[in-house]
Amino acid sequence: MGATLDALHRLQEVEMQIAELRKGIDRKVRAVKQQESRIAEIDAKIKQQRDSLRMGQMEADRLDLDVKTREAEIAKLRSALQLAKTNKEYSAILTQLNTFKADSSKVEDRVLALMGDLDKKRAEIDALGQQRQAEEARLAELQGAVKEVEARSKTRLDALIAERQEAAAAVPPSALEFFERVSRKNDGEAMARIIRTNPKRAEFACDGCNMSITIEQVNAILSRDEAITCNICGRILYIDPAVAPGIRK
Numbered sequence: 001m002g003a004t005l006d007a008l009h010r011l012q013e014v015e016m017q018i019a020e021l022r023k024g025i026d027r028k029v030r031a032v033k034q035q036e037s038r039i040a041e042i043d044a045k046i047k048q049q050r051d052s053l054r055m056g057q058m059e060a061d062r063l064d065l066d067v068k069t070r071e072a073e074i075a076k077l078r079s080a081l082q083l084a085k086t087n088k089e090y091s092a093i094l095t096q097l098n099t100f101k102a103d104s105s106k107v108e109d110r111v112l113a114l115m116g117d118l119d120k121k122r123a124e125i126d127a128l129g130q131q132r133q134a135e136e137a138r139l140a141e142l143q144g145a146v147k148e149v150e151a152r153s154k155t156r157l158d159a160l161i162a163e164r165q166e167a168a169a170a171v172p173p174s175a176l177e178f179f180e181r182v183s184r185k186n187d188g189e190a191m192a193r194i195i196r197t198n199p200k201r202a203e204f205a206c207d208g209c210n211m212s213i214t215i216e217q218v219n220a221i222l223s224r225d226e227a228i229t230c231n232i233c234g235r236i237l238y239i240d241p242a243v244a245p246g247i248r249k
């Protein structure tokens with residue numbers, strides 16, 4: 001293999017290492033984002049419960065006022081009962097009084113049920129608050145892990161970036177441009193190794209797509225210093241000369 005292909009191969013190796021390091025950091029950054037959205041979900045639930053609590057409280061206040069109005073009415077009817085002059089009048093007032101009392105007790109029951117609901121909501125809000133605290137602690141841990149992996153990777157990443165620049169500088173601009181185009185098309189894997197598929201016969205395949213590579217292609221890669229691509233997957237091929245003994249170099 002010629003100098004250009006060697007340099008491209010080195011560039012590829014460095015890029016793979018950079019991608020691997022970045023993947024490790026990205027994984028941890030993603031975990032932080034997931035945790036943040038988990039907390040946002042809890043916040044939304046807390047807000048919903050608080051809104052519902054406020055509405056319930058308003059309804060309870062309204063019903064409370066209703067009960068007080070009814071009590072005043074009942075007190076009035078009781079006084080009227082004392083002043084009734086005839087049996088007919090007395091029994092009419094008594095019927096009205098009993099109806100009022102029955103209605104009032106229904107409203108009181110509703111107030112009691114509502115108060116129970118509101119207590120339940122308050123307990124739910126408390127529980128969500130506690131859950132939020134635990135998730136916040138987890139978030140701090142995950143953020144710490146991002147800082148840690150970033151700090152740990154920095155020296156290595158800086159070295160690899162410098163190494164990539166150096167490797168890229170050794171490649172002619174047109175070959176570099178071609179490499180980058182192939183790399184974008186193949187998720188950062190611009191190159192594919194040629195493997196020997198038969199130890200006895202000179203049969204070769206592209207390690208990127210497993211399709212066979214002709215002897216002529218292998219010869220061209222070994223003898224010329226240019227980017228030769230796999231006909232099937234389009235990756236730039238390279239070969240370890242040791243796997244092709246007896247093939248013209």
Ligand SMILES: [Zn+2]
Pocket residue numbers: 192206207208209210211230231232233234235
């Ligand atoms: Zn291929």
